Amino acid sequence: MTSTPDTAMVRDMVRIRKVEEVLADYYRDEQQMRTPTHFSIGQEATSVGVCAALRRTDPVYTGHRSHAPYLAKGGDLRGLVDELHGRETGCAKGRGGSIHLVDHAVGFAGSAAILGEMIPVAAGAAWAFALTGAPRVATTFFGDGATEEGVFAETMNFAAVHRLPALFVCENNTYSISSPLAQRQAAGFGIAARAAAHGVHAVSVDGNDVFAVRAAATAAVDRARAGEGPVLLELHTYRWREHVGPGWDHDHGYRTREEIDSWIERCPIRRAADALRPAHPDIDDLVAAWSAEYTAEAHDAVRLAKAAPWPDVADLTRGAYGPAA
Template sequence: MAKLRKGVFGRLNSFINNHIIIKSKNMSLFEMQKRMLKIRFVEESIAERYSEGKMRCPTHLSIGQEAIAVGVCANLNKDDLVLSTHRAHAHYLAKGGDLKKMIAEIYGKVTGCSKGMGGSMHLIDKSVGFMGSTAIVGNTIPVAVGMAKGLKLRNKDAISCVFFGDGATEEGVFFESLNFAIIQNLPVIFVCENNLYSVYSGLEVRQPKGRKIYEMARSMGIEANHGNGNDVVEVYEKMLKAKDNISKDKGPQFLEFDTYRWREHCGPNYDNDLGYRDESEFLKWREKDPLKNVLDSSEFKSYIDSLKDDICEAHLFAENSKYPEYEEFLEISGIKK
């Protein structure tokens, strides 16, 4: 019953059975769709269980924004380094971060990826090049530039990539970081996920009408591109081009993708009743679900079944894990040697 979409996406969708590779050998569309499903179901599982009161930290869900994380990370190798924001679950999982360790971190357990010290907003899995996510707007942008500086100085082929939202482009450090990356020609890709809102403040009260963030970035002297962030193929292709540009020594790259967060800014619920955005706007964006035609495709049924098992297992692992010992906290904080 799922109708194939028109254009590139539709054509590629028809090849799903063949697991066709898009343009390069990086990752098949089928694989990317599986990754998006994984993020969606993990996030839904957190939303479902959040009210149990066992995941006791601010949690920002990525539902609706899966395609950017997956399309971007599908072009990255393990050695390429990624940094992210408060809304990091999708980026962490798309880069290949360990699911059990992420869920355990949200439960505040010692088996978590940050041993329970960080919570949902401070995820890390260095074994796959996910170098961290932090809670302050714009705050990992310069860190990614610094990582690119280090990679370049040490003659590594890898690149650095940082995700941030539209709100971060209003911070001084955004301009400072782009500026330095450009003058030093550093291998870094800036990925702006424009979901129109900074918490409950719309773009119209934060940025001049008609401004395009990618055009503003381009005017600073960086190669910048823009696309539909809910279309994983489009994201994939734009990222592929950006990465290719870096390998051709065209300097740092900037990508802006339009997308929309479905749930509340922080927490498991829908919040269209608050009045800061219209239900109709939400419904319009839900029509553009990056997982449209995928969720109900029989192609993914067995994958979804095994995914659900994995997710249940991850929650069980987290629930059965211990909280960190106080001594361990003292050691990690450096108070006790």
């Protein structure tokens, strides 16, 4: 079957899912990746749908849950896996780990660990585009917990006042670590509404529907690129695994197995395949083939990472206080 933009998005979600599942197994079983690792298993539609609307020259910034946006934007898999293993060939030279990924060649500008940190950074990039007239849009991904940082309100106000070409993507998975959204934010006043109160055009979207995400992101990027100001997308989704680490956490006391299973039934890959099946009756065969291909790709990347060189001790501070040589 000839690939289409729709089937390509399913393919990209399958790739992210399989890569992360393989990495999670190695992380748990071998204990060779010691960087804190936040998986996006179950949330693949948000990254794939948004990045499908971006150009290579549109920079993306993320917080700690960075693998999926990195891969969706075209980030190098070897660079990611080598980085998780702390190798010199990693995308951050083995010095940043899972939370500090970067691939400027495809417009993945970087990720960082401090909650909400990249929200104003993306706004700064967007302001530069506005001042220079560059036809680019800065995008940042963050979780619902980051919207409780003061910098969120400050950035929304600044972005609205200066009509910045910025796309703010809130992956609302309803938990800030183990604290439910309902216990942290006032009922009836969602994240999109809070952004709108600052003058930012805001849209609430089913984040497990990759086609709805792409449509909303395309409209948002077109609006921002045309000089009509920033947009916030509140994408409702759910992470299947624990907040940080490879395991399941239904026995940790803050959510139940039944709740997790109810969201697994809303799997974004399954939903997309179901939607495409009438027009693409071989979609299930394609998903199976992609699953096998990308599982093998991930295992191969881990094998190569283990053989890659460690950073030289003499170079450990290179780039820490200025550009790397």
